[in-house]
Amino acid sequence: MLGDYSGLELCKIIRxxxxxxxxxxxxxxxxxxxxxxxxxxxxxxxxxxKKPFSINELIARVRALLRQFAPKTEVPKSSLF
Structure with missing residues (x-):
């Protein structure tokens, strides 16, 4: 339903x-x-x-993915107490 590609095809291309x-x-x-x-x-x-959905649910799902995929950074030793 996107035009040139289906969402499934686009997902596979990205992956x-x-x-x-x-x-x-x-x-x-x-x-x-x-x-x-x-x-x-x-x-x-x-x-x-799935549509319909609330914007709050979308925001929660985006935040959950960002937590999962956010780069893990080390705390510099100089900032430890």
Whole structure:
């Protein structure tokens, strides 16, 4: 439903590319069956959000993915008490 590619095709393209495969993907879709969800997740999506949804749910899911994928940084020793 995107134009040149389906969301599933685009997800696979992103996952197959070395430069983009690390990018978290949330599929937002009107396809609501259990089968559609499974296919979306199996195609490489990290999360699958069905329409209609609340903006608060979307924000919570984005935050959860950012926590999961945020780079882990070490605390410099000089800042330890």
């Amino acid at each position: 197959d590319d070395e430069e983009t495969k690390h990018i978290p993907i949330i599929m937002i879709t009107a396809k609501t069956t259990e089968f559609d969800t499974i296919v979306g997740l199996e195609s490489g999506a990290n999360d699958y959000l």
